[in-house]
Amino acid sequence: xxxxxxxxxxxxxxxxxxxxxxxxxxxxxxxxxxxxxxxxxxxxxxxxxxxxxxxxxxxxxxxxxxxxxxxxxxxxxxxxxxxxxxxxxxxxxxxxxxxxxxxxxxxxxxxxxxxxxxxxxxxxxxxxxxxxxxxxxxxxxxxxxxxxxxxxxxxxxxxxxxxxxxxxxxxxxxxxxxxxxxxxxxxxxxxxxxxxxxxxxxxxxxxxxxxxxxxxxxxxxxxxxxxxxxxxxxxxxxxxxxxxxxxxxxxx
Amino acid sequence: xxxxxxxxxxxxxxxxxxxxxxxxxxxxxxxxxxxxxxxxxxxxxxxxxxxxxxxxxxxxxxxxxxxxxxxxxxxxxxxxxxxxxxxxxxxxxxxxxxxxxxxxxxxxxxxxxxxxxxxxxxxxxxxxxxxxxxxxxxxxxxxxxxxxxxxxxxxxxxxxxxxxxxxxxxxxxxxxxxxxxxxxxxxxxxxxxxxxxxxxxxxxxxxxxxxxxxxxxxxxxxxxxxxxxxxxxxxxxxxxxxxxxxxxxxxxxxxxxxxxxxxxxxxxxxxxxxxxxxxxxxxxxxxxxxxxxxxxxxxxxxxxxxxxxxxxxxx
Ligand code: SF4
Ligand code: SF4
Numbered sequence: 287x288x289x290x291x292x293x294x295x296x297x298x299x300x301x302x303x304x305x306x307x308x309x310x311x312x313x314x315x316x317x318x319x320x321x322x323x324x325x326x327x328x329x330x331x332x333x334x335x336x337x338x339x340x341x342x343x344x345x346x347x348x349x350x351x352x353x354x355x356x357x358x359x360x361x362x363x364x365x366x367x368x369x370x371x372x373x374x375x376x377x378x379x380x381x382x383x384x385x386x387x388x389x390x391x392x393x394x395x396x397x398x399x400x401x402x403x404x405x406x407x408x409x410x411x412x413x414x415x416x417x418x419x420x421x422x423x424x425x426x427x428x429x430x431x432x433x434x435x436x437x438x439x440x441x442x443x444x445x446x447x448x449x450x451x452x453x454x455x456x457x458x459x460x461x462x463x464x465x466x467x468x469x470x471x472x473x474x475x476x477x478x479x480x481x482x483x484x485x486x487x488x489x490x491x492x493x494x495x496x497x498x499x500x501x502x503x504x505x506x507x508x509x510x511x512x513x514x515x516x517x518x519x520x521x522x523x524x525x526x527x528x529x530x531x532x533x534x535x536x537x538x
Numbered sequence: 539x540x541x542x543x544x545x546x547x548x549x550x551x552x553x554x555x556x557x558x559x560x561x562x563x564x565x566x567x568x569x570x571x572x573x574x575x576x577x578x579x580x581x582x583x584x585x586x587x588x589x590x591x592x593x594x595x596x597x598x599x600x601x602x603x604x605x606x607x608x609x610x611x612x613x614x615x616x617x618x619x620x621x622x623x624x625x626x627x628x629x630x631x632x633x634x635x636x637x638x639x640x641x642x643x644x645x646x647x648x649x650x651x652x653x654x655x656x657x658x659x660x661x662x663x664x665x666x667x668x669x670x671x672x673x674x675x676x677x678x679x680x681x682x683x684x685x686x687x688x689x690x691x692x693x694x695x696x697x698x699x700x701x702x703x704x705x706x707x708x709x710x711x712x713x714x715x716x717x718x719x720x721x722x723x724x725x726x727x728x729x730x731x732x733x734x735x736x737x738x739x740x741x742x743x744x745x746x747x748x749x750x751x752x753x754x755x756x757x758x759x760x761x762x763x764x765x766x767x768x769x770x771x772x773x774x775x776x777x778x779x780x781x782x783x784x785x786x787x788x789x790x791x792x793x794x795x796x797x798x799x800x801x802x803x804x805x806x807x808x809x810x811x812x813x814x815x816x817x818x819x820x821x822x823x824x825x826x827x828x829x830x831x832x833x834x835x836x837x838x839x840x841x842x843x844x845x846x847x848x849x850x851x852x853x
Contacts, residue, residue, distance in 0.1 A: 288614075288615045288616055288619075289612075289614055290615075305752075310762075312764075315764070341767060341768050341770070342769075344765075347765065348764050349760065349764050349847055350760075350761045350762035351746075351752060351760055352758070352760075352761045353753075353755035353756050354756025355756055355757065358755070358756060359756065360752075360755050361761060362750070364750060366847065375674070375675060375676070378616065379615075379617070379618065379670075379673070380612060380615075380616055381610075381611070381612050381616045381619035382605070382609055382611060382612060383608070383612050400605065400608055401601070401602070401605075402601065402602045402606060402608055402609055403600050403601015403602050404601075404609065404618065405601075405774065406616075406618055406670070408771070408775075409539075409674055409676065409774075409775070409842070410674055410675075412675065412676035412843040413843075413844070413847075414844035414847055417769070417770050417771065418601070418770045419601075422601070423602050424601055480751050481751075482748075482749060482750070483744050483748050483749050483843065484748075485743060485744060486675050486843065494751055496752070497752075
């Protein structure tokens, strides 16, 4: 059914991405490719992987932006994948019903058996979250690792999207953003989490946490601004004292 | 947006086909046009062929053409699905009206009503096609109320030019069809000029700042793309056309698609049938070329918000 669920999902599984701590290592993107090329929407086809201009399906890509100028400028690493929107145009434009939003958890998926590969959903998504598979002739996208998060064969702590478990900087958090008391919702409240391009009206579920204010002054990091207690004492005059004797002895 | 030839061809060809269908209906209902068998045969054949070829072209660009029927199921929410449903429905009254006109040489009474039904469904189909584009918020330049009027106006104008050529080629007189074609073509370009001036003057709806949410830190610039190669998104949606080229192409489209056909169609009203048919044919060819350029620009000039993540400042 391409219409949105009649009862808007109460549970909204999504990601909270911390732009302050992301170090831009691309581990999430690589592990996403690794897991999903064998997962629900497998394979994530590559064209010419070792050729002149390789091209392939990725569900998650890490962009890097500069914001501001001069001393105030920041470099911000910016991972982006499907935001599993509450009002996803990618779903309502689909002529076949292949693109759908799940009522039980808000996850947006594509049914590869009914997709005709018209690509209209990728035009409708403002965020560039959908990727066409030229070989399979169908649209593919982030599944929120639907084949991990409910997978009872995995250890409890592994039932999270693979981008979240792999992030070495813990910049990615997974949870129910429909529950105001969940850890992710609290995080969004505390850190001022925001929507990308709210003017598009898609009401994304995934949130981004802004970089914290820059700490540039000496002492802003919690370390002492200067080290008065550790100033070196007066240098002993050469030729006398124990250290001078050691130095002379060892230099012989 | 990448100007894909199949889509450009589809929208222009089927637009002209639906336009011709509309004029056949209008002529039968309002102008008591005599049901000339061979004119009817040629006109319905051209209209239905343009529509069918256009639909086939757009079906073939699907990843799974054999599943195309599934595209008819989601008419409740999807303009693309609605377009498909109405396009298929249009064939029923259009085919019946063609039978009446060609086999029975009748286009009055119930046959006129079938022609009218085909004309109305043709208008609805073109409207649905336009709404596919107009409803996409991610492409701000399409998401304006002027897209549907442009598509409808060009369908009516190109249909009128075809109709005019047909009646003159079959020596049916009906000089009013030349005036109608000239007026509608001029009107269609007036609508298009409004569309162009609107999209040129429109303030950016989204920016690199709103796309990243980093505007509070200052101007946002792409520092490193996610990968060194190309990707599907950039191929399909990252197409950029230089402003200078766009300007030139707009002028070419306006002359070929607008000025020439208007002058030719109006001039043809003053000529005897054979000469008029010749001039009307040139008008059709010129308008077709102009419309293809216009449709190419419609895609090439449209900036998708995805490009904000790949180094574009505003969309
Ligand atoms: S990010 Fe794009 S693909 Fe994902 S739900 Fe939103 S509109 Fe759809
Ligand atoms: S490409 Fe597939 S999922 Fe996307 S709109 Fe077309 S049919 Fe639906």
